Amino acid sequence: MFVNLLSHSGYEARSCQTGKLGLKEAGEFAPHLILLDIGLPDVSGLEVLRKIKAHPSSRKTQVILITGASGLEMKIEGFQTGADDYISKPINTRELLLKVDHCFSTLMNQERELELRQKELFQTILNTLTHEFTAPLAAIRNEVQLSKLSVGKGTDSDWSRGLQRIDSAAEQIELVLIKLQSDAGRAAKEIFPGVHVFDLDANGIQPPV
Numbered sequence: 001m002f003v004n005l006l007s008h009s010g011y012e013a014r015s016c017q018t019g020k021l022g023l024k025e026a027g028e029f030a031p032h033l034i035l036l037d038i039g040l041p042d043v044s045g046l047e048v049l050r051k052i053k054a055h056p057s058s059r060k061t062q063v064i065l066i067t068g069a070s071g072l073e074m075k076i077e078g079f080q081t082g083a084d085d086y087i088s089k090p091i092n093t094r095e096l097l098l099k100v101d102h103c104f105s106t107l108m109n110q111e112r113e114l115e116l117r118q119k120e121l122f123q124t125i126l127n128t129l130t131h132e133f134t135a136p137l138a139a140i141r142n143e144v145q146l147s148k149l150s151v152g153k154g155t156d157s158d159w160s161r162g163l164q165r166i167d168s169a170a171e172q173i174e175l176v177l178i179k180l181q182s183d184a185g186r187a188a189k190e191i192f193p194g195v196h197v198f199d200l201d202a203n204g205i206q207p208p209v
Contacts, residue, residue: 002035005093006100019043023051026058033103035096036083037066038074046081053082062103066091130177140170 006013014029016022019040026034034052038045045065052058065078065086075086085099144167148160 002096005096009097009100011100017041019045019048022048026052026061027055030057031061032107033062033064033100035064035066035100038078039068046077049078049081049083062107064099064103133173133177137170137174141167144170 003013003015014025014031016025019042022034022036022040036045036049036052040048045067049063049065052061052063059082062084063082065075065083066089067074067078067086068089078086084103087096087099144163147163
């Protein structure tokens with residue numbers, strides 16, 4: 001009944017008849033939300049809930065307990081074990097859909113908040129990196145230019161070529177920093193979990209010769 005109801009409401013849903021099968025399915029399906037009956041035939045739903053919340057891959061999964069018990073103690077124990085909400089039998093389908101919709105709205109808000117924090121963190125890292133590198137790079141390039149003047153223009157020597165390599169390397173770092181800043185907005189969108197690696201070669205930056 002739940003699978004049909006949720007599928008017709010646009011959700012992808014699966015069902016299991018026992019706690020053991022439910023834990024196995026949760027590991028394979030990786031659901032955002034679990035509707036968990038306390039009165040399972042093989043094991044207590046609360047024990048299943050404990051295992052869900054104890055496992056690193058599922059501990060943040062939202063869980064709505066389904067219970068026929070009207071006592072407050074059972075509901076309190078459910079919340080203490082890690083349940084996010086509960087619904088009592090007999091099930092009111094409208095109430096169930098409202099709770100499921102609310103759960104996914106909460107998840108979306110959390111994802112947006114996480115994405116915002118990721119962007120802010122990434123921008124802070126870039127700004128700090130740029131700030132910390134800019135002054136030393138400018139000093140290096142300035143000293144290289146002064147050293148070139150003291151050596152003499154057009155001098156074809158190991159010393160002159162070494163200075164040129166240093167200057168090229170410093171310029172390369174500056175280009176990397178500029179590219180990182182210009183692409184910060186795009187790169188920050190998927191720091192987690194599908195990490196987008198910043199490809200320097202794809203942005204036309206070649207290693208110094």
